[in-house]
Amino acid sequence: MTTQSQRSKPRRFELKCKSDPKRIGEVERFLQKMNETARLDDGTFYRVLVATTEAVNNAILHGNKSDPQKNVVVICLLTHEALRVQVRDEGKGFDPRKLADPLDEKNLLKEHGRGVFLMTSMTDRVKFKRLKKTMVVEILINLKRLRSQIN
DSSP: OOHHHHHHHHHHHEEEEEEOOHHHHHHHHHHHHHHHHOOOHHHHHHHHHHHHHHHHHHHHIISSSOTTTTTTEEEEEOSSSEEEEEEEESSOOOGGGSSSTSSSSTTTOOSSOHHHHHHHHHHHEEEEEEETTTEEEEEEEEEEHHHHHHH
């Protein structure tokens, strides 16, 4: 029988990749491997995939400026209650409040500028944290709420 403390102890999955846009395919394979344990439904997995690849793409292009000497680290922390995905780069960081609104009429036809909007639209919470030498985007999917909706 699984105890409450066993269920709340996070399972940790980690991927480290160079800041090369060609490496983005590694993220999908990593998340598929993590999902062998998480067993997310297709819709939830898709939301995690899109939000995480957007965060990694931003980390590579904007955070690390596509510098192959810098790394992006993706950490998934899985509990019964939630999936937390942390994406860390080696960039200077940014202020998400200063991002242009992608829904503003002047921005609708732009090819870029929707990554953070997609992340926040497809997940339960997105937090941006600046640490000493890294920027961290933390994505939260509330699995407990999803499970209660299914049952």
